[in-house]
Amino acid sequence: MEQAETVGDLELSLGYVVKQVHAALRTAMDEVLRPLELTVPRYACLELLGQHPGLSNSELARHAFVTRQSMNLLLRRLQERGLPARPDQAPRGRALPTELTEDGQATLRKASIAVRAVEKQLFSPLSEEQQHRLREDLAARVDSSIAI
Amino acid sequence: MEQAETVGDLELSLGYVVKQVHAALRTAMDEVLRPLELTVPRYACLELLGQHPGLSNSELARHAFVTRQSMNLLLRRLQERGLPARPDQAPRGRALPTELTEDGQATLRKASIAVRAVEKQLFSPLSEEQQHRLREDLAARVDSSIAI
DNA sequence: CAGTATATGTCAGAATGCTGACATGGAGCA
DNA sequence: TGCTCCATGTCAGCATTCTGACATATACTG
Numbered sequence: 001m002e003q004a005e006t007v008g009d010l011e012l013s014l015g016y017v018v019k020q021v022h023a024a025l026r027t028a029m030d031e032v033l034r035p036l037e038l039t040v041p042r043y044a045c046l047e048l049l050g051q052h053p054g055l056s057n058s059e060l061a062r063h064a065f066v067t068r069q070s071m072n073l074l075l076r077r078l079q080e081r082g083l084p085a086r087p088d089q090a091p092r093g094r095a096l097p098t099e100l101t102e103d104g105q106a107t108l109r110k111a112s113i114a115v116r117a118v119e120k121q122l123f124s125p126l127s128e129e130q131q132h133r134l135r136e137d138l139a140a141r142v143d144s145s146i147a148i
Numbered sequence: 149m150e151q152a153e154t155v156g157d158l159e160l161s162l163g164y165v166v167k168q169v170h171a172a173l174r175t176a177m178d179e180v181l182r183p184l185e186l187t188v189p190r191y192a193c194l195e196l197l198g199q200h201p202g203l204s205n206s207e208l209a210r211h212a213f214v215t216r217q218s219m220n221l222l223l224r225r226l227q228e229r230g231l232p233a234r235p236d237q238a239p240r241g242r243a244l245p246t247e248l249t250e251d252g253q254a255t256l257r258k259a260s261i262a263v264r265a266v267e268k269q270l271f272s273p274l275s276e277e278q279q280h281r282l283r284e285d286l287a288a289r290v291d292s293s294i295a296i
Numbered sequence: 297c298a299g300t301a302t303a304t305g306t307c308a309g310a311a312t313g314c315t316g317a318c319a320t321g322g323a324g325c326a
Numbered sequence: 327t328g329c330t331c332c333a334t335g336t337c338a339g340c341a342t343t344c345t346g347a348c349a350t351a352t353a354c355t356g
Binding site: 131139 | 158177261286289
């Protein structure tokens with residue numbers, strides 16, 4: 001009976017390693033986003049809007065992995081800065097389709113470049129092929145039902 | 149020039165995929181830990197103490213990826229429940245070496261088994277070999293300097 | 297020895313995120 | 327049509343975590 005039932009050595013735990021990488025990524029992203037007065041969730045919101053204009057608050061929340069209440073507050077703060085814009089009335093149902101303003105797109109572009117550099121640097125120890133394989137393996141276990 | 153400078157399609161971003169897996173893991177862990185009145189950071193604290201008795205508050209914080217202020221509060225709450233114990237005075241310097249009580253060990257055992265099951269289930273779509281490779285690839289880019 | 301640098305524990309305040317709750321708009325069904 | 331169910335936006339309260347600050351203990355250095 002080799003298979004342990006407890007977590008065992010943390011360094012051998014896939015969950016812990018994922019957490020390590022996630023923490024490293026988040027710290028590095030926070031650092032480069034600070035000059036733009038963005039946090040990771042704020043950046044995520046902009047990036048999602050950039051790729052999928054018209055997303056509602058609830059949809060943004062799901063894809064950014066926060067509750068819709070948190071996203072609501074976050075979105076309002078960004079709106080005060082004039083980065084995204086929402087109509088006053090819902091064109092249908094209650095969902096308010098959100099889009100980036102010119103300023104929002106400009107800010108997103110800067111942020112996206114910075115984040116891309118961080119990712120590239122963080123995963124640079126891995127070869128192109130390893131990175132591809134890593135993404136495949138990770139995606140393999142993500143519920144693809146979350147796809148937009 | 150194929151190499152984009154911005155993040156590009158999120159689904160193709162390693163960072164986003166890591167975040168997806170991390171979120172899924174965290175949600176699943178929170179769920180199974182709730183009956184034990186534990187959160188992920190609280191569990192992490194106990195697991196670290198189980199594997200490395202005598203860690204100080206600051207060391208726990210670093211390995212659990214929170215600030216030492218947060219860990220301090222968290223640790224005190226756990227102490228009120230009698231799970232870990234710290235001496236009143238530091239045997240050397242200011243660091244207070246923390247250890248699990250009997251209750252703490254018992255709680256940790258239950259939690260660890262539950263978390264192990266979650267990890268196992270979450271990564272079950274991947275073969276044993278793929279999991280091994282995944283861990284290797286991820287660990288390859290974690291600063292091993294964080295090792296205990 | 298005195299002065300400096302580093303690490304630790306801790307306090308205080310602000311920001312962030314979550315849970316619970318409620319009202320509203322649409323879809324499905326009797 | 328009327329009823330139920332679900333998704334959305336939003337308000338309120340609570341918990342958690344962070345940043346900034348300060349005191350203390352040790353190590354290092356001139």
